[in-house]
Ligand SMILES: Nc1ncnc2c1ncn2[C@@H]1O[C@H](COP(=O)(O)OP(=O)(O)O)[C@@H](O)[C@H]1O
């Protein structure tokens with residue numbers, strides 16, 4: 032009888048501890064969520080403030096009582112934002128597709144084929160990762176300019192159709208596929224290409240999806256390279272467009288219109304991420320634990 | 323379909339790049355595998371079994387030598403044109419495909435007149451699945467199957483194209499003991515049913531003994547002996563084969579032959595006389611060496627020892643281990659290969675054993691002499707001293 036009461040006391044105590052721990056966790060998480068989400072709120076808030084209201088605020092207001100959609104209208108009329116959108120879409124889709132093809136084939140060659148100098152070539156490839164991006168951009172700029180490919184899709188796309196890191200990631204993944212699977216496929220007369228298409232790619236699908244999505248995000252957000260290589264509006268991407276809108280105010284920067292453009296541009300990426308975030312995580316953690 | 327291997331040799335550049343000398347994985351393999359038989363290719367790890375199998379399959383090109391299927395020279399044919407089915411140690415199932423898709427995979431590559439419709443492929447795959455009794459599992463993924471079931475899928479996939487030759491590379495070594503026994507019976511049954519010439523690679527002597535029609539014992543790329551399972555055990559061609567087969571292993575002694583008597587240390591063990599039916603160098607004679615006086619290596623199977631008070635071989639008694647039906651006597655002898663011997667005796671004979679020492683009589687049918695230098699079997703007959 033004694034033990035019974037003891038047990039219930041212990042149980043109560045542990046329940047209380049459990050509740051306190053939960054409360055602390057939630058408070059911390061909420062705090063964190065506010066920090067993370069605040070910039071988004073600020074972006075949306077600014078995008079619905081009118082140009083004059085925004086510029087007359089001496090202390091930025093945390094809310095607005097007269098939201099307006101005018102900025103969205105301005106964003107699309109001040110500059111050809113639709114055109115930029117289209118450019119970005121073309122740039123992103125083509126770059127990602129080409130990069131997937133190049134990366135898969137290169138990773139396959141490094142993982143499966145035997146050719147002289149393979150190890151040295153791969154080491155050289157990896158050492159490329161050590162070179163800072165800025166340096167590469169300078170040489171790329173010279174190359175593309177000399178080739179007369181400024182202000183063209185090909186000039187925009189060409190430098191991004193390969194990625195040493197993704198080749199490395201995919202090669203590691205391919206190499207985890209057991210040798211015996213390849214032998215089994217060979218016994219059945221499967222060609223190398225069919226083996227790649229029917230066996231390797233499906234098995235490594237999580238990594239492929241991750242790479243594709245990361246590349247899409249990278250393309251969508253790219254700024255420095257498109258800015259350098261284009262000065263013709265017809266080839267601007269949205270990132271350049273935002274900059275243009277900002278410079279389009281009446282004597283002052285038109286921040287609300289710019290924020291409106293940013294909102295519009297971010298939506299596709301956020302949607303993409305929400306749809307695929309489980310797969311992205313799967314691919315990353317898989318590469319991590321097995322590689 | 324008989325398979326002929328003619329002077330089959332495979333050299334690899336050494337994996338350790340510092341060593342210039344090639345590795346000879348398979349050295350001058352000659353053998354004619356009779357039609358419809360199950361051949362057990364037996365040898366320790368790294369002796370060239372897989373390499374041999376891969377050459378028969380077509381995954382590896384021989385450095386020299388030829389391979390015939392029936393009368394066709396297939397040495398230069400790629401695997402898909404040889405009509406072989408192969409089962410791998412780790413099953414090698416495609417993890418992203420269902421069982422049915424796995425079994426259908428080999429048929430999808432057929433070209434030209436062999437091309438099959440989806441329905442025909444499906445029917446064939448189902449038939450193969452039924453043969454290995456996995457027709458209930460067709461829609462599962464390999465990861466949802468037990469090891470034994472996965473191995474059956476692999477066998478069905480190898481059989482689905484009705485191969486002329488079935489090759490299995492250590493197909494049971496990833497299974498647990500009970501499943502191994504079961505699956506091995508299964509393989510035997512399927513082989514009998516289909517009558518397909520089969521080569522079964524294993525490093526497990528018991529496995530090879532139990533299912534093979536013929537056993538090929540290999541060591542360091544060289545074929546040591548090809549014979550029926552029982553003969554490999556009872557009539558080993560050299561010390562390697564004698565040591566490799568049998569559990570517990572054969573007991574090896576350093577001894578001597580003097581005036582037709584075999585000695586271990588000072589103990590005269592048994593009388594030996596040249597085998598009159600065997601002539602050294604005769605074309606049809608089994609390889610071996612002639613009996614002569616001098617040092618000799620002696621092999622005695624564990625069951626070749628009779629504990630007896632006045633037995634010829636004197637040993638120190640270490641332990642008596644009762645293992646169910648049999649009893650094992652562990653004893654010491656200064657001339658045994660590692661100082662101790664292990665015998666298997668009937669439990670009734672145990673009355674004779676007690677104290678510090680034990681004496682054994684040696685059964686003439688369980689003792690073998692091997693050449694001291696080459697390890698070749700010395701061809702002779704034994705008779706007891708008394
Ligand atoms: N691709 C290769 N390159 C170099 N050496 C190899 C290669 N494949 C096998 N070998 C060597 O050949 C020998 C036989 O190998 P293998 O046929 O796999 O043996 P088993 O199957 O009997 O264990 C081993 O010594 C192995 O190291």
Ligand SMILES: [Mg+2]
Pocket residue numbers: 368371372373
């Ligand atoms: Mg092997």
